[in-house]
Amino acid sequence: MRRSFWLMALPVALLAAAAGLVWGLGDQKAQPITEANALGIGPQRLGPLPPVIAPPGNPPSSAKIRLGKELYFDPRLSADGSVSCATCHNPALGWSDEGPTSKGIHGQFGGRRAPPVSNAAYAPLQFWDGRSPSLEDQAKGPIQNPIEMGNTHEAMIQTVSAIAVYQEEFKAVFGEGPITVDQVADAIAAFERTVVTTDSRFDRYARGDHGALTPLEREGLEIFNGKGHCTGCHWGPYFSDGRFHNLGVPPKDPKNPDLGRYVVTKDPADKGAFKTPTVRDAGRRPPYLHDGSEKTLESLIDFYDRGGGKDPNLDPLMVPLRLTKHEKAALVAFIKSLDSLNPEVADVKPVTPRGLAR
Amino acid sequence: MKKTLIVLFAGATVLLALAQSALAIPAFARKHGFNCNMCHAGFPKLNDWGQRFRDNGYQVPGQQGKEKSVFEAGIPLAIRTTAGYSLYDGGGQTAGGFHLYGLDLLAAGVLHKNISFLFVYTPRIDEPAADYTGPGNGDNPAQLAAIESANIVFSNVVRDKLNLRVGRFEPGFQMMSAKRSYYLLQPFEIYQFAGSRNGFDFSANHIGIEATGRFKPGLKYALGYINGTGANPDNNKWNDVYLALAKTFGPGEGQTAGQRIGLFGYLGWQPTDLIGGVVSPGGDINGFANKTYYRIGGNVSLNLKSFNLNGLAFRAVDDMAFNELDPAVDYKFWGGIVQLDWRGLPNDRLVGSVMYNWVDPPDYDAARQIRAVSGLVRYYLGSWYAVNVALHLEVTHREIGVAPRVKDNLFTILIDFDF
Numbered sequence: 153m154r155r156s157f158w159l160m161a162l163p164v165a166l167l168a169a170a171a172g173l174v175w176g177l178g179d180q181k182a183q184p185i186t187e188a189n190a191l192g193i194g195p196q197r198l199g200p201l202p203p204v205i206a207p208p209g210n211p212p213s214s215a216k217i218r219l220g221k222e223l224y225f226d227p228r229l230s231a232d233g234s235v236s237c238a239t240c241h242n243p244a245l246g247w248s249d250e251g252p253t254s255k256g257i258h259g260q261f262g263g264r265r266a267p268p269v270s271n272a273a274y275a276p277l278q279f280w281d282g283r284s285p286s287l288e289d290q291a292k293g294p295i296q297n298p299i300e301m302g303n304t305h306e307a308m309i310q311t312v313s314a315i316a317v318y319q320e321e322f323k324a325v326f327g328e329g330p331i332t333v334d335q336v337a338d339a340i341a342a343f344e345r346t347v348v349t350t351d352s353r354f355d356r357y358a359r360g361d362h363g364a365l366t367p368l369e370r371e372g373l374e375i376f377n378g379k380g381h382c383t384g385c386h387w388g389p390y391f392s393d394g395r396f397h398n399l400g401v402p403p404k405d406p407k408n409p410d411l412g413r414y415v416v417t418k419d420p421a422d423k424g425a426f427k428t429p430t431v432r433d434a435g436r437r438p439p440y441l442h443d444g445s446e447k448t449l450e451s452l453i454d455f456y457d458r459g460g461g462k463d464p465n466l467d468p469l470m471v472p473l474r475l476t477k478h479e480k481a482a483l484v485a486f487i488k489s490l491d492s493l494n495p496e497v498a499d500v501k502p503v504t505p506r507g508l509a510r
Numbered sequence: 511m512k513k514t515l516i517v518l519f520a521g522a523t524v525l526l527a528l529a530q531s532a533l534a535i536p537a538f539a540r541k542h543g544f545n546c547n548m549c550h551a552g553f554p555k556l557n558d559w560g561q562r563f564r565d566n567g568y569q570v571p572g573q574q575g576k577e578k579s580v581f582e583a584g585i586p587l588a589i590r591t592t593a594g595y596s597l598y599d600g601g602g603q604t605a606g607g608f609h610l611y612g613l614d615l616l617a618a619g620v621l622h623k624n625i626s627f628l629f630v631y632t633p634r635i636d637e638p639a640a641d642y643t644g645p646g647n648g649d650n651p652a653q654l655a656a657i658e659s660a661n662i663v664f665s666n667v668v669r670d671k672l673n674l675r676v677g678r679f680e681p682g683f684q685m686m687s688a689k690r691s692y693y694l695l696q697p698f699e700i701y702q703f704a705g706s707r708n709g710f711d712f713s714a715n716h717i718g719i720e721a722t723g724r725f726k727p728g729l730k731y732a733l734g735y736i737n738g739t740g741a742n743p744d745n746n747k748w749n750d751v752y753l754a755l756a757k758t759f760g761p762g763e764g765q766t767a768g769q770r771i772g773l774f775g776y777l778g779w780q781p782t783d784l785i786g787g788v789v790s791p792g793g794d795i796n797g798f799a800n801k802t803y804y805r806i807g808g809n810v811s812l813n814l815k816s817f818n819l820n821g822l823a824f825r826a827v828d829d830m831a832f833n834e835l836d837p838a839v840d841y842k843f844w845g846g847i848v849q850l851d852w853r854g855l856p857n858d859r860l861v862g863s864v865m866y867n868w869v870d871p872p873d874y875d876a877a878r879q880i881r882a883v884s885g886l887v888r889y890y891l892g893s894w895y896a897v898n899v900a901l902h903l904e905v906t907h908r909e910i911g912v913a914p915r916v917k918d919n920l921f922t923i924l925i926d927f928d929f
Contacts, residue, residue, distance in 0.1 A: 194577025195570065197543030197895065371856045378547030378857045381559050384570065387543065395576070459761035464726070468571035471558040472760075472767035474816060479856050 196388035198377065200355040201432075204273045204345045210288060210338045212345065216325045219318075220343030223336060228315075229308050230257055230301035237294070237340065240266040243497075246437025247347060252444025257302035263410055265444040268437060270497060271430050273345040274390040280426045280442045282396060283416045287341035292333055305333040312336065349432050349492035357489075365489055372486025375479050380456075382483075384469045385428045391490065396425035399470060400461030401441050410443070423465045435488035449484045535618050535628075536929055537586035538568060540896035541578065546928075551766045551818075551853055552861040552888060553898060553928060554690040558763040565722065565730075567626040567665030567673060568618055574666060580619035588616040592694055594902070594924020601916065610635055611694065611924060612653050624666050628679070630659040659715055671723040678717045678742075682732025683752045683774040685809035686822045686847060688713045692863050695922050696884040696906045698822075699867040700845035703878075705828035706835065708803055710778055714740040718749065728758035728768070738778040743793035748800045750778035756809070764811040766818060766853075772809040774824070777802065782831045801829035807846070821848040835874055845869035845880070861888040867908075882908040888926070897929035 206212050223229065227236040240254040241247050247270040249255075254266040264280050272278065278290035294300040295308050312318050313331045322331045325339065354373070356364035365373065376382040385393050396413040401424075403409035413422035426442040434440070439447045446452040455461070457480065459472035475483070539546055546553050549560025556564060562571040570577060580586050591613045597606035613635060618628040634655035661677030680689050688698050701713035718736030725731075731754065738750030756764070756772035764770025781787075781797020788796045807824025823846025833841040849865040867882040886904040906920045 193582065194573070195542035195544065374545060374857045377543070378545040379557075381548060383542075383544060383548065384559065395573070397572075459767065466761075468562055468566075469559070469573075470761070471562070472762050474766055474813075474853075476816070476856070482856060 195383065195393070198354075198373075198383065198387065198391065199358045199389045201271065201274065201348060201350050201389045204348055206342070206345055207286065207288070210341060212342045213325065215321070216339050216342045217346055218343075219321045219325055220339035220341065222318075222321070223312075223340050224343055228311050229295055229303065229336075231303040231307065232257060235301045237269075237291075240294075240300070241269040243347075246270070246433045246435075248437040251439045252447075254300075256297070256300040260299040262297075262299055263404075264442050265439070267427075267429060268433065269344050270347045270349055270492070271390060271432055273348060274394075274430070275392070275427070276394040277427065281413050281416050282427050287344050288334070288337045291337040291340040291344075295333075308336070309333055347497055349494050349497055351493045352432065352491060353489040353493070354486070366485065368482050368485045369489045370486075371479075372482035372484070372489075375475070375483055376486055379479065380473055380475065380483055381469070381471065382431070382456075386431050391431040392428040394428065396422060396427055397467040397469060398424040398463055398465045399426075399441070399455075400424075400459075400463035400466045401426075401443060401445060402461050404443060404445075412442070421465070424463055425465070425467070431487055432490045433492050435491045449487055450480065453480050453483055535568075535588050535616050536896040536898070537588040537616065537618055538563070540588075541583045541586065541619070542570070543895060545857075545895060546890075546898045547857050550858075551851075552692070552858045552890060553900070553926075555692055555765070555851070555861075556687075556690055557766045558768065561763040561765050565673070565724065567620070567624060567663040568628070569620055569624070569626065569665060575623035577620065579621055581621075583619065586617050586619035588618075588896075588929065590614040590616065590926070590928045592902070592924050592926045594922060596695070596920060596922040596924075598918065598920050600918035606921075609652060609924075614658070621662075624664060626663045626665065628659050628661055628663070630657070632656050632658050668723070671725060673722045675720045675722070676718075678715050678740075679720060681716050681734050681736060681752065682720060682722055682754045683734070683776050683805075684713065685754060685756065685772045685774060686820055686849070689715075692851065692861060692886055692888060693865060693884060693904060694902060694924065694926065695904055695920060696865065696867070696882065698847050699869050699880045699882060700822075700824065700847065703843065703845060703869050703871075703880075704826070705803070705832035705841035705843075707782070708780060708828045708832040708841075709739060710780065710803060711740060712776075712805065716740055716750075717742060717744075730756045730758070739780070743790070743795070745784060745795045746779060746781045746797045746800065747794070748779035748781075748797075750776065752776040762813070764813070767813055769813060770809070770811040772811075774805075774807060774809070776805040778804065780832070799831070801831040803828040803832065816853045818851045818853075819848070820851070822846055836872075839872075841872065841875075843869065843871040843875075859890045861890075862886070876912040878910070879912055880908065880910055882906055899928075900926040902926050 224237045227233050227239070229236060235257050240249050242249050247268040248266045251265050253262050253264060255261055267280060272287060278284035278287060284290040284293060292305065295303050296305055309331055322335060326335045353364045385397055387393055409424065411423050413425040414420070435449065438449065439445070440452040446455055457473045457475045460466060460470040539548065549556060549563055551557040566574060592611040593609065594611070595606065595608050597604060613633055615631045615633065616629065620626045632653055632655065635653040657678060659678055659680065661675050661679040664674040667674055680687065686698065688701055698713060702711060704710050716736040716738065717740065718734060720732060720734040722732045723730070734752045736750050737744045737746065739745055752775060754772060754774035756770055758764045758768045758770045760768040762768025779800040779802055781800050783798040784795055787798060805824045805826045807822065809822040812819045823844065825844045826842065828841040830837055830840050833839065845868050847865060847867055849863060851861065851863045854860040854862070863886050865884045867880060869880040871878045884904065884906040886902065889901045891899040891901065902924050904922045908918050910916045
């Protein structure tokens with residue numbers, strides 16, 4: 153009887169002990185992912201965007217925003233004076249560009265599509281691979297990227313410092329002292345935080361105007377948050393989780409694939425994963441995906457409907473959707489209802505910096 | 511008179527079967543701001559995304575550790591209730607009326623990264639006896655009070671490959687989930703069938719521990735060690751074991767996309783003598799003369815556009831000790847289910863389904879043979895955040911036995927409310 157008891161009890165005890173041991177040594181050792189907190193923890197309801205919160209180190213002012221706007225549209229920040237921020241992040245093109253990828257200095261093309269600047273203030277991390285933790289940090293990158301603006305920070309500062317009007321404006325905003333690259337980045341970031349789409353027909357619907365969406369668009373909203381599984385990643389007021397997912401987008405160069413987030417984290421789980429872009433204003437900025445490989449919203453939805461592409465690291469959130477034609481049309485209609493109605497954002501005219509001859 | 515009693519007994523059996531509970535957990539939708547069809551192909555059936563969510567311990571697939579726990583997200587409570595009208599016709603006589611068919615109180619959520627829980631309590635529902643004159647002493651609950659589920663899930667013990675579920679849970683050998691079936695009245699007949707002295711219920715939740723996991727490409731397993739009786743405390747120190755394997759072809763989980771085949775086997779022991787045994791302080795009884803029974807079968811789930819064809823069949827053998835009719839031989843039977851589901855209207859607002867059940871007992875027990883054809887239509891009134899109402903119409907024609915063959919029909923229209 154005693155031996156029988158132990159024969160029964162031992163397997164359970166061993167299994168429990170092994171489970172505890174393995175569990176303790178397994179996934180629990182994974183490093184915390186800091187961006188998890190940036191948009192709140194976990195999926196949130198869709199809704200209007202909250203006010204932007206500027207970081208304590210870069211409080212906004214009208215003068216700083218004005219200066220940032222001038223810098224944003226100023227091609228003199230590039231090595232040959234041909235490329236500004238707005239070249240690739242064009243307000244008229246949904247704060248992105250025609251794509252599929254962007255043309256930088258000397259006609260060079262990058263491997264990724266220009267992410268939209270509109271609402272980028274809400275993104276916890278910047279760039280498709282999230283290598284930059286803030287708009288201020290991000291703004292410095294393209295200036296010295298050899299295929300974007302092709303400049304150096306030092307040469308850019310020399311250029312800006314030589315412009316009398318800029319000297320006055322930087323002095324007014326940042327006080328006495330030499331112009332620095334941090335000041336340039338702070339001013340640009342301050343401007344970018346004003347590029348926020350707080351008003352769309354969806355936002356009006358979410359605020360209680362039930363006539364703001366057509367019946368088809370309302371169906372699209374239901375599918376977006378249901379059978380379409382879109383809110384699995386595109387959740388919350390920003391319509392993005394700010395996280396990184398491998399959608400199985402076929403690499404253009406299979407021998408040298410873009411490894412996305414993996415380049416930053418070196419975590420094999422991040423291979424081929426790219427940041428979730430916001431859906432706001434998506435209707436205004438085709439083509440889609442990080443490499444611009446889907447030309448239209450319709451083809452993009454077909455891509456998702458297939459469950460994405462094939463990739464050994466495909467995100468488990470990707471499953472075939474089995475959408476009907478009508479459901480796809482409803483989704484497209486709903487996504488277009490997210491187009492901004494903010495006139496000051498949708499139609500920002502370039503501000504020519506004083507002293508820049510055009 | 512005899513015929514009348516048979517009809518009434520069958521009717522009572524059907525109505526008691528209404529107590530079968532079903533799962534859909536709006537607490538998750540409430541937490542995430544999703545609507546029901548994020549996880550369901552029309553609740554309570556899971557779609558592929560929802561299946562992965564469940565497999566991942568009620569965490570968004572691949573996002574474990576990046577969501578609120580129950581301590582941050584609010585009270586994770588949900589209620590599901592079904593009420594309506596049913597009409598039972600057996601041998602030309604009818605019985606029926608309005609019923610509250612079921613009430614589930616659910617709580618579920620994430621306690622900590624990769625630690626989650628599910629708790630389902632079904633309170634006793636006492637029906638007014640006006641429309642019921644069946645067997646018994648007037649004690650006529652439409653649903654018995656029970657803790658249907660109470661389990662903790664340890665997910666990603668080994669990432670994707672090993673998850674552990676401990677407590678009372680729906681075991682993985684039920685490759686067609688009775689808890690998440692569209693059918694609210696018609697059970698999976700084969701699940702509830704066994705030799706006359708075998709108390710094993712294939713459809714029941716069980717107490718024990720289960721390991722599950724998945725391997726690329728598309729291979730899943732469930733390995734369990736459970737008490738098998740569903741009893742608490744247990745009446746048998748010999749526990750049961752099972753193994754289920756499923757392979758999915760193509761993207762998806764075989765729920766609404768991808769094609770899936772599965773195999774499962776179950777080996778159990780039940781005592782045939784309880785007299786004279788020791789009783790533990792917890793009330794467990796040391797039963798004697800344990801005899802074996804086993805189930806072995808397969809499952810196929812095929813998807814084409816908005817259609818899902820799902821079938822399951824198994825062979826069952828209960829030791830001769832469970833066989834009252836012919837104690838000299840093992841009690842052998844087999845049976846299965848074939849179900850064709852269709853989803854229509856945007857966001858799967860409309861669901862239709864037909865189902866065929868069959869059970870073939872041994873010839874000497876042909877009176878228990880079952881053939882049943884069922885159909886249903888469910889229309890979901892809305893797809894709001896964390897609440898849904900379905901109008902449900904279900905019919906079944908069933909034939910029991912061979913000679914005589916007793917035929918009955920059940921028609922039901924009800925409201926399925928989940929919030």
